[in-house]
Amino acid sequence: xxxxxxxxxxxxxxxxxxxxxxxxxxxxxxxxxxxxxxxxxxxxxxxxxxxxxxxxxxxxxxxxxxxxxxxxxxxxxxxxxxxxxxxxxxxxxxxxxxxxxxxxxxxxxxxxxxxxxxxxxxxxxxxxxxxxxxxxxxxxxxxxxxxxxxxxxxxxxxxxxxxxxxxxxxxxxxxxxxxxxxxxxxxxxxxxxxxxxxxxxxxxxxxxxxxxxxxxxxxxx
Amino acid sequence: xxxxxxxxxxxxxxxxxxxxxxxxxxxxxxxxxxxxxxxxxxxxxxxxxxxxxxxxxxxxxxxxxxxxxxxxxxxxxxxxxxxxxxxxxxxxxxxxxxxxxxxxxxxxxxxxxxxxxxxxxxxxxxxxxxxxxxxxxxxxxxxxxxxxxxxxxxxxxxxxxxxxxxxxxxxxxxxxxxxxxxxxxxxxxxxxxxxxxxxxxxxxxxxxxxxxxxxxxxxxx
Amino acid sequence: xxxxxxxxxxxxxxxxxxxxxxxxxxxxxxxxxxxxxxxxxxxxxxxxxxxxxxxxxxxxxxxxxxxxxxxxxxxxxxxxxxxxxxxxxxxxxxxxxxxxxxxxxxxxxxxxxxxxxxxxxxxxxxxxxxxxxxxxxxxxxxxxxxxxxxxxxxxxxxxxxxxxxxxxxxxxxxxxxxxxxxxxxxxxxxxxxxxxxxxxxxxxxxxxxxxxxxxxxxxxx
Amino acid sequence: xxxxxxxxxxxxxxxxxxxxxxxxxxxxxxxxxxxxxxxxxxxxxxxxxxxxxxxxxxxxxxxxxxxxxxxxxxxxxxxxxxxxxxxxxxxxxxxxxxxxxxxxxxxxxxxxxxxxxxxxxxxxxxxxxxxxxxxxxxxxxxxxxxxxxxxxxxxxxxxxxxxxxxxxxxxxxxxxxxxxxxxxxxxxxxxxxxxxxxxxxxxxxxxxxxxxxxxxxxxxx
DNA sequence: TATGAATGAGATTTCATTCAT
DNA sequence: CATGAATGAAATCTCATTCAT
Numbered sequence: 043x044x045x046x047x048x049x050x051x052x053x054x055x056x057x058x059x060x061x062x063x064x065x066x067x068x069x070x071x072x073x074x075x076x077x078x079x080x081x082x083x084x085x086x087x088x089x090x091x092x093x094x095x096x097x098x099x100x101x102x103x104x105x106x107x108x109x110x111x112x113x114x115x116x117x118x119x120x121x122x123x124x125x126x127x128x129x130x131x132x133x134x135x136x137x138x139x140x141x142x143x144x145x146x147x148x149x150x151x152x153x154x155x156x157x158x159x160x161x162x163x164x165x166x167x168x169x170x171x172x173x174x175x176x177x178x179x180x181x182x183x184x185x186x187x188x189x190x191x192x193x194x195x196x197x198x199x200x201x202x203x204x205x206x207x208x209x210x211x212x213x214x215x216x217x218x219x220x221x222x223x224x225x226x227x228x229x230x231x232x233x234x235x236x237x238x239x240x241x242x243x244x245x246x247x248x249x250x251x252x253x254x255x256x257x258x259x260x261x262x263x
Numbered sequence: 264x265x266x267x268x269x270x271x272x273x274x275x276x277x278x279x280x281x282x283x284x285x286x287x288x289x290x291x292x293x294x295x296x297x298x299x300x301x302x303x304x305x306x307x308x309x310x311x312x313x314x315x316x317x318x319x320x321x322x323x324x325x326x327x328x329x330x331x332x333x334x335x336x337x338x339x340x341x342x343x344x345x346x347x348x349x350x351x352x353x354x355x356x357x358x359x360x361x362x363x364x365x366x367x368x369x370x371x372x373x374x375x376x377x378x379x380x381x382x383x384x385x386x387x388x389x390x391x392x393x394x395x396x397x398x399x400x401x402x403x404x405x406x407x408x409x410x411x412x413x414x415x416x417x418x419x420x421x422x423x424x425x426x427x428x429x430x431x432x433x434x435x436x437x438x439x440x441x442x443x444x445x446x447x448x449x450x451x452x453x454x455x456x457x458x459x460x461x462x463x464x465x466x467x468x469x470x471x472x473x474x475x476x477x478x479x480x481x482x483x484x
Numbered sequence: 485x486x487x488x489x490x491x492x493x494x495x496x497x498x499x500x501x502x503x504x505x506x507x508x509x510x511x512x513x514x515x516x517x518x519x520x521x522x523x524x525x526x527x528x529x530x531x532x533x534x535x536x537x538x539x540x541x542x543x544x545x546x547x548x549x550x551x552x553x554x555x556x557x558x559x560x561x562x563x564x565x566x567x568x569x570x571x572x573x574x575x576x577x578x579x580x581x582x583x584x585x586x587x588x589x590x591x592x593x594x595x596x597x598x599x600x601x602x603x604x605x606x607x608x609x610x611x612x613x614x615x616x617x618x619x620x621x622x623x624x625x626x627x628x629x630x631x632x633x634x635x636x637x638x639x640x641x642x643x644x645x646x647x648x649x650x651x652x653x654x655x656x657x658x659x660x661x662x663x664x665x666x667x668x669x670x671x672x673x674x675x676x677x678x679x680x681x682x683x684x685x686x687x688x689x690x691x692x693x694x695x696x697x698x699x700x701x702x703x704x705x
Numbered sequence: 706x707x708x709x710x711x712x713x714x715x716x717x718x719x720x721x722x723x724x725x726x727x728x729x730x731x732x733x734x735x736x737x738x739x740x741x742x743x744x745x746x747x748x749x750x751x752x753x754x755x756x757x758x759x760x761x762x763x764x765x766x767x768x769x770x771x772x773x774x775x776x777x778x779x780x781x782x783x784x785x786x787x788x789x790x791x792x793x794x795x796x797x798x799x800x801x802x803x804x805x806x807x808x809x810x811x812x813x814x815x816x817x818x819x820x821x822x823x824x825x826x827x828x829x830x831x832x833x834x835x836x837x838x839x840x841x842x843x844x845x846x847x848x849x850x851x852x853x854x855x856x857x858x859x860x861x862x863x864x865x866x867x868x869x870x871x872x873x874x875x876x877x878x879x880x881x882x883x884x885x886x887x888x889x890x891x892x893x894x895x896x897x898x899x900x901x902x903x904x905x906x907x908x909x910x911x912x913x914x915x916x917x918x919x920x921x922x923x924x925x926x
Numbered sequence: 927t928a929t930g931a932a933t934g935a936g937a938t939t940t941c942a943t944t945c946a947t
Numbered sequence: 948c949a950t951g952a953a954t955g956a957a958a959t960c961t962c963a964t965t966c967a968t
Contacts, residue, residue: 045968049930052930052931053930053931074295077957077958077959078958078959079957079958079959087932087933088932088933089933089934089959089960090932090933090934090935090960090961090962091931091932091933093959093960093961094930094931094932098959099958099959099960157445161442161445161446162446162450165442165443165446165450165452165455165456165459166450166455199469206462207462207466209459209462210459210463210466213438213439213442213459213463214435214438214463216438216442217434217435217437217438217439217441217442218434218438220438220441220442221378221382221386221434221437221438221441222386224378224379224382225382225383225386226382226383229383229386229387231386231387234386234387235386237427238385238386238430238431238434241427241428241430241431242431242434242435242467244470245428245431245466245467245470245471246463246467246470247470248420248469248470248471249465249466249467249468249469249471250466250469250470253474270948298940298941298942299941299942299943300940300941300942308949308950309949309950310942310943310950310951311943311944311945311949311950311951311952312949312950314942314943314944315948315949315950319942319943320942491927516737519961519962520962520963520964521961521962521963529928529929530928530929530930531929531930531964532928532929532930532931532964532965532966533927533928533929535963535964535965536927536928536929540963540964541963541964603884603888604888606901607885607888607894607897607898607901608892608894608897641911644908648900648904649904649908651901651904652901652904652905652908655880655881655884655901655905656877656880656905658880658884659876659877659879659880659881659883659884660876662880662883662884663820663824663828663876663879663883664828667824667825667828671825671828671829673828676828676829677828679869680828680872680873680876683869683870683872683873684873684876684877684909686912687870687873687908687909687912687913688905688908688912689912690911690912690913691907691908691909691910691911691912691913692908692911692912695916708947712950712951712952715951715952716951716952719952740936740937740938741937741938741939742936742937742938750953750954751954751955752938752939752954752955753939753940753941753953753954753955753956754952754953754954756938756939756940757951757952757953761938761939762937762938762939
């Protein structure tokens with residue numbers, strides 16, 4: 043009786059294998075730098091077999107994005123508690139972002155794919171698109187909420203607009219990663235990228251925080 | 264004897280023509296969205312002729328980058344006077360950046376190509392590479408100088424490092440443009456992109472400025 | 485012992501299911517417009533299972549043809565009675581053809597497949613092939629008989645040859661349908677196709693009838 | 706100075722070569738039975754080279770159709786003189802059709818491609834499409850005119866409608882050829898096809914002619 | 927018996943680059 | 948100097964059929 047389940051599990055594993063290898067390819071060569079043939083070679087499957095598991099190339103990207111988004115958002119969320127003030131939450135969010143980047147480079151995947159599948163994001167945010175449809179909308183919501191909280195509790199500057207700044211923040215995050223993805227892997231020195239991200243986020247934190255915020259909340263290094 | 268010179272001049276004109284038309288193509292369709300055939304059509308030259316003037320596709324991009332960098336930097340420089348304080352100069356620099364974007368979209372070209380030709384910039388700044396070799400290094404120098412001035416004259420925060428922040432700033436600029444280039448031209452609404460840039464630059468200005476800076480120097484809108 | 489029979493019956497039912505669903509697919513998308521995967525989906529069987537019941541794709545078509553031919557011929561035959569004169573029978577035959585087309589579009593199936601499986605029909609009629617082997621030969625026989633009767637009883641022109649004209653007639657029928665099958669279903673307006681068939685059959689009836697035939701026997705509209 | 710002209714001529718010859726070889730392939734294997742690779746092999750060009758001469762596969766078909774239509778219509782027209790009565794002209798038209806078929810099999814090409822490029826023809830005749838755009842519309846016009854003349858001069862039956870019958874006629878012509886194209890070339894016995902065409906056209910002629918038409922105008926054999 | 931899984935062969939199309947004239 | 952012509956390599960995707968379980 044276990045047969046069906048095993049099959050199911052194996053099928054799931056194959057999908058995972060494909061995603062996994064594709065992830066590696068993306069990390070290695072960037073989002074544009076791999077073909078279905080490459081994926082076939084990496085997985086030791088035939089090209090046609092790939093199409094048994096995913097409708098087309100984009101569908102693979104989407105699956106990877108969805109999973110990365112899921113784990114990304116939940117990781118970040120786990121670092122934010124209800125007791126935190128807005129600025130604390132924002133600080134924690136960015137810390138988590140950087141930490142996660144260092145650990146899994148999930149952020150690479152997340153952002154790289156997002157930029158391809160939904161290139162108008164975050165320039166245009168489709169009010170009709172809910173978080174359920176496009177994975178990265180979850181993160182946008184999380185940031186907006188965090189900013190709103192900080193404006194309300196007075197730990198962020200009063201004259202900012204949560205939605206607009208959330209867009210700014212998403213764009214910055216995307217963009218850094220986007221550029222980093224371009225680097226050939228040999229040059230893609232984590233330390234340097236993390237330094238860059240920390241630097242930018244620190245400047246922005248300071249630019250967003252209410253005057254008089256404790257120095258320790260303003261640096262991410 | 265004027266013959267050789269005329270030839271030389273004509274050759275130079277052809278090169279300019281090719282660059283000019285390629286620029287238009289890039290603006291229209293993005294850095295990845297045009298082929299050598301497209302350039303040939305636009306210039307009314309044959310594809311093979313293009314190879315007489317440029318070794319390959321990348322060489323065209325490089326030439327365009329060089330010219331865009333030149334005009335970009337000199338425009339920005341024209342807006343900065345020696346009398347300005349550091350924060351004033353930084354403010355002026357970003358104002359110019361935004362203005363130039365609105366006018367010529369030169370920034371698109373500049374950044375888009377830079378990101379392709381020198382993807383490790385600004386993550387890695389090659390100390391051996393002088394401004395003379397890679398066009399965009401000029402802008403980097405300009406920003407570094409400006410920041411250094413601000414640190415010295417006390418209009419910027421004292422605990423920032425000019426080189427590091429200059430890298431941050433270059434990266435932000437590149438990145439916004441990079442993402443914007445992805446938008447299909449129909450969606451590439453200048454107003455929205457400018458809003459986004461202004462928003463981000465404002466936050467960063469505030470994050471970099473010394474405490475007590477006049478509000479009017481902190482906003483770019 | 486009933487087991488073997490049940491098995492046999494079930495096998496037969498599966499075959500029917502496959503044929504039935506394939507018919508629907510053909511009507512929907514034309515004879516070239518469906519894949520074995522489509523059949524598998526429609527029948528809720530696996531692709532491999534299809535190959536247990538039919539040697540290959542063509543074999544499915546053949547089976548459908550056989551069944552369609554059977555029901556087609558018997559329907560037409562039911563409209564022809566021994567008392568009818570030749571011209572009456574021919575008139576009735578075409579009326580039935582058109583009616584059947586309007587009702588079940590069986591004719592589509594019949595002809596479409598015939599044209600694929602036996603493309604030399606009716607150009608070459610294999611004297612060694614009996615009605616038992618190729619399903620559409622039944623219809624050919626029926627038409628020949630009808631024409632012969634009309635020549636004998638003087639209601640059709642005397643200088644026609646039954647076999648030859650039967651071929652002409654089969655070909656016309658096939659051909660109209662063949663072209664109609666090409667139409668995307670949305671454009672496959674029954675009314676228009678019926679008009680076209682009626683028009684052509686009317687002209688041919690008039691061309692075959694003995695002089696002085698009553699006008700009402702010469703029109704099919 | 707003749708260089709440009711020679712180039713032009715050679716280019717034209719290449720196009721012709723491609724069309725010619727494609728024609729042969731179609732005659733050999735039918736309209737669906739050849740790939741761009743086949744054309745490449747037949748012409749001893751590379752696949753990519755084909756795309757220098759034709760935008761895509763369909764464009765090759767269209768070019769062949771256009772040429773076949775041209776020569777077909779002009780040949781037919783050459784056989785019709787203003788002095789002819791309607792029935793004489795119709796008779797001549799069909800004679801020419803058959804003769805041309807026997808000589809060049811142009812009709813094959815003409816009809817086969819037409820059926821692919823404009824499958825709704827002649828079921829739906831687009832009033833907005835002029836003869837200039839789709840080559841086969843020329844023939845349709847010619848037939849309509851001929852029929853109209855016959856109705857006017859009393860040599861055809863009075864109760865037919867020129868446009869409707871023209872559609873019938875085009876469809877019959879298309880359809881016979883369409884079916885014949887299916888035949889493997891080895892079986893494609895001209896004599897038999899011609900017999901079939903003659904038979905059908907004769908029946909239709911008799912169905913369209915005014916009563917009392919001379920027998921010799923009613924047969925095409 | 928039934929099927930999930932796999933695949934080879936093939937289809938159309940694109941494009942940077944080379945080379946003879 | 949200029950170019951028309953050519954092409955190899957690659958990309959995405961489809962589909963009838965086979966085979967181990």
